[in-house]
Amino acid sequence: MTTDVPATPELPEELLSAYLDDECDADERAAVEARLTTDAEWRAILDEITETRAVVRALPQREPPAGFFERLDPRPWSKTARWISGFAAVAAVAAGFMLAAPSSSHDDVTPPIAALADSHGATQSLATDPISALAPLAVATPSTP
Amino acid sequence: MPDGVPTWEEVARDHGRFLYNVAYRLAGNDSDAQDLVQEALVRVRRGLETYKPGSLEGWLARIVTNVFLDEVRRKRRRPVVALPENPDLVVPPSVAADEASEALSDEVQHALQALPDEFRTAVVLCDVVGLSYDEISEAQGIPVGTVRSRIHRGRRLLRSALS
Numbered sequence: 509m510t511t512d513v514p515a516t517p518e519l520p521e522e523l524l525s526a527y528l529d530d531e532c533d534a535d536e537r538a539a540v541e542a543r544l545t546t547d548a549e550w551r552a553i554l555d556e557i558t559e560t561r562a563v564v565r566a567l568p569q570r571e572p573p574a575g576f577f578e579r580l581d582p583r584p585w586s587k588t589a590r591w592i593s594g595f596a597a598v599a600a601v602a603a604g605f606m607l608a609a610p611s612s613s614h615d616d617v618t619p620p621i622a623a624l625a626d627s628h629g630a631t632q633s634l635a636t637d638p639i640s641a642l643a644p645l646a647v648a649t650p651s652t653p
Numbered sequence: 654m655p656d657g658v659p660t661w662e663e664v665a666r667d668h669g670r671f672l673y674n675v676a677y678r679l680a681g682n683d684s685d686a687q688d689l690v691q692e693a694l695v696r697v698r699r700g701l702e703t704y705k706p707g708s709l710e711g712w713l714a715r716i717v718t719n720v721f722l723d724e725v726r727r728k729r730r731r732p733v734v735a736l737p738e739n740p741d742l743v744v745p746p747s748v749a750a751d752e753a754s755e756a757l758s759d760e761v762q763h764a765l766q767a768l769p770d771e772f773r774t775a776v777v778l779c780d781v782v783g784l785s786y787d788e789i790s791e792a793q794g795i796p797v798g799t800v801r802s803r804i805h806r807g808r809r810l811l812r813s814a815l816s
Binding site for chain 1: 665666669670673674677678683686687690691694757758761762765776777779780781785786801802804805806808809811812815
């Protein structure tokens with residue numbers, strides 16, 4: 509004949525953090541303390557999370573950059589407005605560069621018509637009629653009977 | 654403003670550093686922390702109209718945490734390709750006199766950053782801000798049992814990362 513022994517409810521390990529943070533109820537606290545007296549692994553885990561919590565709590569206060577809060581704008585649209593104004597500033601600078609940069613003169617790219625005409629004229633004056641300058645064709649002349 | 658309710662300017666002036674510190678511990682870098690604080694203060698301005706005097710810093714911590722979690726969700730929807738990690742670029746060399754202490758802080762911050770967002774948030778709210786489990790539960794809209802679990806698992810992961 510066997511007797512039923514009531515099973516000890518399994519304690520979740522996360523109770524250790526709750527125990528450390530004093531976030532357990534009385535029953536949980538008692539159960540954790542009972543387990544700690546018999547379970548070396550739980551004691552080791554408790555030591556580790558105690559140390560870890562201390563390290564996080566010891567993190568120094570992080571300071572914002574100088575003047576950060578003076579620059580803050582509480583208006584909801586301020587972030588969008590900053591983007592828009594930033595974009596406008598970039599566009600203005602770009603437009604300024606385009607206006608200020610030495611523009612490529614049309615004279616630089618248009619063929620110098622006058623010079624070409626003069627050159628062409630000079631060539632023409634020196635050369636003979638191109639058609640006439642062609643080598644004479646051998647043309648058979650009709651023989652007289 | 655009703656009695657006990659600060660103005661926006663008073664919040665920014667008197668609690669801005671607190672907000673910034675929480676934002677930095679959640680985000681892990683100055684640039685994101687600044688964005689979080691900016692957005693949090695926008696929400697503070699709207700929220701002050703209905704704010705009931707109580708734990709002001711608890712309320713502020715909840716706001717900045719919600720801003721952070723909203724940003725996390727937004728990034729998850731639109732993931733970006735991360736740049737190759739180069740710790741030398743991310744962490745400027747420490748020149749402070751208390752170099753060892755600063756190096757330890759950086760190490761702890763890096764370990765915090767490596768935690769899943771939900772665990773990091775729970776650990777920061779508990780151990781940096783000092784909220785109770787009930788307050789964290791309310792702030793995040795999750796059961797207290799989940800808070801317990803996230804804090805404990807977060808600490809265990811931190812411990813592994815730091816050892």
